[in-house]
Amino acid sequence: MxxxxxxxxxxxxxxxxxxxxxxxxxxxxxxxxxxxxxxxxxxxxxxxxxxxxxxxxxxxxxxxxxxxxxxxxxxxxxxxxxxxxxxxxxxxxxxxxxxxxxxxxxxxxxxxxxxxxxxxxxxxxxxxxxxxxxxxxxxxxxxxxxxxxxxxxxxxxxxxxxxVGAGNTVKAINNMMACVNSLAMMEGVVLGRKAGIDANIIYEVVKASSGGSKALERIQSAIIPRNFAPGFKVQLMNKDLETFTTIAKELHVPISFANVAQRYQQAALAAGLGDQDTSVAFTIIEKLANLKLE
Structure with a gap:
């Protein structure tokens, strides 16, 4: 039945x-x-x-x-x-x-x-x-x-x-790691572009090298075309990072990467970008580097 x-x-x-x-x-x-x-x-x-x-x-x-x-x-x-x-x-x-x-x-x-x-x-x-x-x-x-x-x-x-409780703990761990990975990719692309290297070249080289990851695909799907339509919204990522940091405090686990990731998501929120995809954090890193990716 x-x-x-x-x-x-x-x-x-x-x-x-x-x-x-x-x-x-x-x-x-x-x-x-x-x-x-x-x-x-x-x-x-x-x-x-x-x-x-x-x-x-x-x-x-x-x-x-x-x-x-x-x-x-x-x-x-x-x-x-x-x-x-x-x-x-x-x-x-x-x-x-x-x-x-x-x-x-x-x-x-x-x-x-x-x-x-x-x-x-x-x-x-x-x-x-x-x-x-x-x-x-x-x-x-x-x-x-x-x-x-x-x-x-x-x-x-x-x-x-x-x-019960382990599911949302693992979810928070996953999203923290995904966010940190994505931000590392974005920072690398911004530095590369500032050095005059094409973003597509960075993508192809890193994809074939040890820095490759799922986050890397966002170079071609989001960053180069500047497509920040929501797949996973900034406001939701910020909520999951808050969950991660709350768990860390409860368990007395020192953290640093998650705090940095959350600062970028909060900067995107403050810029009115909460309903856009988390990859929009790239624009925050661009501004800090005085770079516009064309």
């Missing part, structure tokens, strides 16, 4: 993820902005008028919300998901939040006979549309196995990284 799935929060990331779930499972969707779900309804999803209606129609409910306060309000408020869910329902939060948030939710869910997994994702909007996301699951392994067929709709790489 096909598992019925609910999806709450179909915004920038949630919408394409829900669309891929819909290709394989009957789906009920809800968003505070009804227009956000219009394409999914047109594709065959059932429109819910409330959170309760999603729960009534679904064995597994997935959520994708902007930040920890939104998630805690949805799950823990009076009349929220945990209070209203039927016993044995599986709740999966795909949001990128502080690890303390899912750690609050899981015991409350268990008290009511409800299962909870955190499952933050990596791959951005492009990966969400293509169904190629990496999913970092924290929670009970047996519950993950029940939910795995649905999570496979999001991407082929489903990782069980440990107990």
């Amino acid at each position: 096909t598992t019925s799935v609910g999806f709450i929060g179909v915004g920038n990331m949630g919408n394409p993820m829900a669309g891929n779930v819909l290709k394989n499972f009957p789906l009920t969707v809800f968003d505070l902005n009804p227009a956000a779900a219009s394409n999914l309804i047109a594709a065959g999803a059932r429109k819910a008028g409330s959170v309760q209606e999603v729960l009534d129609q679904s064995e597994i409910v997935m959520t994708c919300l902007p930040a920890s306060p939104d998630v805690e309000a949805l799950y823990l408020a009076a009349g929220g998901l945990i209070e209203r869910a039927r016993r044995d329902t599986i709740l999966i939060d795909l949001s990128s939040v502080l690890p303390s948030t899912p750690r609050k939710l899981e015991p409350k869910a268990k008290e009511r006979g409800v299962h909870f997994l955190e499952a933050p994702v990596s791959g951005g909007v492009t990966g969400a549309r293509a169904g190629t996301l990496a999913v970092m699951v924290g929670g009970d392994a047996s519950v993950l196995e029940r939910a795995r067929p649905i999570l496979r709709s999001l991407g082929p790489n489903i990782f069980h990284v440990g107990p």
